[in-house]
Amino acid sequence: MAISHRKPYNFSAGPAILPPIVFERAADAVQELRQSAHDPTAPGCGLSILEMSHRGADFDAVFKRAQALCHEVLEIPATHEVLFLQGGASLQFAMVPQNLGIAGKPAAYVDTGAWSKKAIAEAKVAGEVRVIASSAETRYDRIPELPPPASYADASYVHITSNNTIYGTEFAALPEVGEVPLVVDFSSNIGSRPVSFDRIGVAYAGAQKNLGPSGLTLVAIHRDLVERRVSDQVPLISRYATHVKASSLYNTPNTFGVLVLMLVLEWMRDHGGLEGMFQRNERKAAPLYQFLDESQLFRPHAQPGSRSQMNVVWTLDGAPEAERDAQTKAFLSAANQAGFSGLKGHRSVGGCRASIYNAFPPEGVEALVEFMRNYERQQ
Template sequence: MSKQVFNFNAGPSALPKPVLEKAQEELLNFGDSGMSVMELSHRSKTYEAVHQEAKSLLTELLEIPDNYEILFLQGGASLQFSMIPMNLLKEGKTASFVMSGSWSEKALKEAQLVGEAKILSSSKDENYRSIPEVNSSEINANDAYIHITSNNTIFGTQWSTYPDTKDVPLIADMSSDILSRPIDVSKFGMIYAGAQKNLGPSGVTVVIIRKDLLESANDQIPTILRYQTHAKADSLYHTPPTFAIYMLRNVLQWVKDQGGASGIAQANAKKAQLLYATIDESNGFYTGHATNESRSHMNVTFTLKSEELTKSFLSEAAEKGFVGLGGHRSVGGCRASIYNAVPLEACEALRAFMVEFQNKHA
């Protein structure tokens, strides 16, 4: 009998149990090939079917228009911080960044190594407790692009609606909330996401880029760093992370079985409301980091009254099988990451523990 734990890790994070069971069942003999999917040639018809189905499912679930290209890359969001300005930030243009957390800071830092990049808006002065406002009058039509981070894992904030950037392409790092709710892809010039929160295991990065940006991208950079290279080769320019893409396909099929992005969004809202209600009803025993209007449905961040109490909370939680509840050092306290694959039962169990702990220590 397997050990029962409740996985609230920030990433790599929980995967749907049916997806893991399917991988286990097919591990040694995929598609009657007599081999694991990890052993297949990425040029084989057997793997090709997996690759194309992953793209097809992503297109269906996110309703991606025909004028976008889907790429499966490696290097995580961190490599995209460099690839984006290399490809899209041309001389004479400026990249504008909306600062909502640590990952925004890292993206800006990398862009500044490549070209002109500036801060459009920021909530750093309040330790990123909220999503900053974007004043449309400050958007320069000559900007190369505007970059946002759609969900902030460390601080527990999330964009509820996206800014209207007019004719300037909006680029979003959606690593931690992609496919957690329906989105209008046509509002973005590009979306990118490391898979390890909502799409699968670590190892593959999904890039959804508008074809006009792709076609006008800089081609005077190393071949493997060009989006055009990967688009022309259907993400098979070099050996792709085949097992990660296989798992991505399986997760996407699971999302479809849950009712797609709309069904997943309803489940995520229910989980988040359960935990935020626990915080709000605690009479200050628990304090949420994010302002109410910026609260994330993916990462619930909160603090207790003292460091000693926090240590006791995390220690007792660990004994009861709760994994990954420690907050990031820049915020402290606790963080429950409740990505798509985290079941409602895990959140119900955490709520019960939080109430019990408060009753014991209040």
């Protein structure tokens, strides 16, 4: 079934846009899974991906291929186990402290906004938390500078949110944290740029931005951390060791989600892998930020040096304060009518947000900039 170019342009923050070829092949596999889901001419196995056992040979082939592609395309080294779990990134907020927290050693967190705060709240349930840096004072418009690693060398781990979906800020590079394991919430920029996993103890990401549908969480954990001491109070299902031992089949996985993730990774591989994605994303984000920097009406929220390539956030701060809310509403309504969907900003920042994940087409950003330029001229 061919799916033609779909209007409107989808700027949703997540669940988010996926490549058109993925929709085609996933739709195909819903009808009947082929021996090779990425090859529409391969023989079918007689069943839909939605109705087959997660322990059968047909799904096993999909699962193994998806895992292998995580290593190959996302460049996750063999030192790290790849798990496909459920419960979203939010469950990882709880599993990380339950599995990596060590009694008497605080967990160090970098506070870069709403998602870090949720992660911190869960970590506080499990033990002591030390916030080592925060950009709360500037309304999370930047990535704060981290203190020297020696100042938190006693921590059980350091947690960062690599991309802040709501505020549109992103770590330009992973921080150097010394010997303490680095834990990264990669939910909204995984696969968007080259990353060295050598520095990472645990990385996790809800799939629903760059990797596939909601209901699937990718976890990459260094083998040395799988068996880190866990209190007897932690339920078996919340232990990384349980899922590693069961190869992510401790409970029934999101089988359809794993298939879609596999298809997305194949698309990424065919488009230059992480370096290809980085260049594609740079080409999209740079002109949008340039326009925002030059605009008299629209103002980018994130400071240069901290700007996200995935979520571009702006307000209409050029409008008189008394009119700002009404003008924002009017702009969003005009944009929606012109075929730009999902631009409404998160309620904690207000304004607008263009989520331009890997699959978002460059021409959609060009069209948006042109629309905004014309809109401003008419005001």
